[in-house]
Amino acid sequence: MYNLLKGKRGIIFGALDENSIAWKTAERVHEEGGKFVLTNAPVAMRMGQIKNLAEKTGSEIIPADATNMDDLENLITKSVEILGGKLDFVLHSIGMSVNVRKNIPYTESNYANTEKGWDVSALSFHKLCQVLYKNDAMNEWGSIVALTYMAAQRTFPDYNDMADNKAYLESIARSFGYFFGKDKKVRVNTISQSPTPTTAGQGVKGFGGFIAYADAMSPLGNATALDCANYTVSLFSDLTRKVTMQNLYHDGGFSSTGVSNEVIERFS
Numbered sequence: 001m002y003n004l005l006k007g008k009r010g011i012i013f014g015a016l017d018e019n020s021i022a023w024k025t026a027e028r029v030h031e032e033g034g035k036f037v038l039t040n041a042p043v044a045m046r047m048g049q050i051k052n053l054a055e056k057t058g059s060e061i062i063p064a065d066a067t068n069m070d071d072l073e074n075l076i077t078k079s080v081e082i083l084g085g086k087l088d089f090v091l092h093s094i095g096m097s098v099n100v101r102k103n104i105p106y107t108e109s110n111y112a113n114t115e116k117g118w119d120v121s122a123l124s125f126h127k128l129c130q131v132l133y134k135n136d137a138m139n140e141w142g143s144i145v146a147l148t149y150m151a152a153q154r155t156f157p158d159y160n161d162m163a164d165n166k167a168y169l170e171s172i173a174r175s176f177g178y179f180f181g182k183d184k185k186v187r188v189n190t191i192s193q194s195p196t197p198t199t200a201g202q203g204v205k206g207f208g209g210f211i212a213y214a215d216a217m218s219p220l221g222n223a224t225a226l227d228c229a230n231y232t233v234s235l236f237s238d239l240t241r242k243v244t245m246q247n248l249y250h251d252g253g254f255s256s257t258g259v260s261n262e263v264i265e266r267f268s
């Protein structure tokens with residue numbers, strides 16, 4: 001432990017269960033001395049597991065649907081009160097596609113589903129940034145991170161409309177990152193994470209093959225949820241103050257690998 005986040009305050013979205021990337025991040029941020037409010041959609045609260053995480057990390061929980069501006073206003077105002085000052089870090093770790101959930105192929109998208117998934121997975125990041133920005137809720141040199149996947153750049157057929165949502169999400173990080181940088185000296189980045197066995201990850205069709213393939217293609221192997229938590233801690237820390245408006249690959253080298261020997265052997 002390095003005490004990298006001592007004295008820092010923030011909000012962590014998206015801890016559903018102990019496999020969640022946000023769950024591991026909350027644990028690591030706590031170990032590094034950061035204080036935070038945990039939040040998730042009211043429906044996820046009913047599953048109750050987040051209470052264990054809150055107890056373990058001495059955090060309060062404020063439910064918020066990340067697509068609802070009133071919920072976001074309430075969350076951010078109350079978090080600043082509870083934590084005793086403006087925020088230094090925010091993690092957006094949220095994703096959901098109704099088309100994926102219902103196994104509807106990309107070529108047969110139901111657009112009501114598409115819009116819902118886009119609102120939850122992508123537009124919610126703009127809404128969150130806007131509420132933080134307008135309320136002047138971030139301290140200078142604060143850091144906002146959202147999680148994404150490389151299907152925003154390359155096609156993975158069964159990732160479905162989440163690919164489009166992630167492309168939109170990454171664009172918001174660049175666009176809002178400009179204004180947050182200029183006006184508030186705040187960083188906004190996305191981390192493009194390896195396939196990870198979580199509830200959202202395992203919802204993607206063929207996930208078992210997908211994660212094994214990525215592992216065989218990555219010189220360092222897939223990055224785990226804990227690896228992602230560690231990387232996020234570094235982006236919340238003061239050691240990365242000039243990193244902003246970036247989509248940062250955190251994938252064991254997958255994104256730069258054309259082919260690996262393991263994969264060639266399978267075809268030889």
Ligand SMILES: NC(=O)c1ccc[n+]([C@@H]2O[C@H](COP(=O)([O-])OP(=O)(O)OC[C@H]3O[C@@H](n4cnc5c(N)ncnc54)[C@H](O)[C@@H]3O)[C@@H](O)[C@H]2O)c1
Pocket residue numbers: 013014015016017019020021022040041044064065066067092093094095096120147148149192193194195196197198199200201202
């Ligand atoms: N698991 C992977 O393979 C992988 C890879 C790259 C990126 N990601 C991204 O990481 C992030 C976290 O996902 P995860 O893999 O930890 O899965 P997860 O299922 O544990 O987390 C997804 C979270 O989104 C929350 N959520 C859904 N709708 C919401 C709403 N309306 N308001 C607020 N919260 C809402 C869920 O309750 C859940 O906590 C997502 O953005 C996901 O796309 C995941």
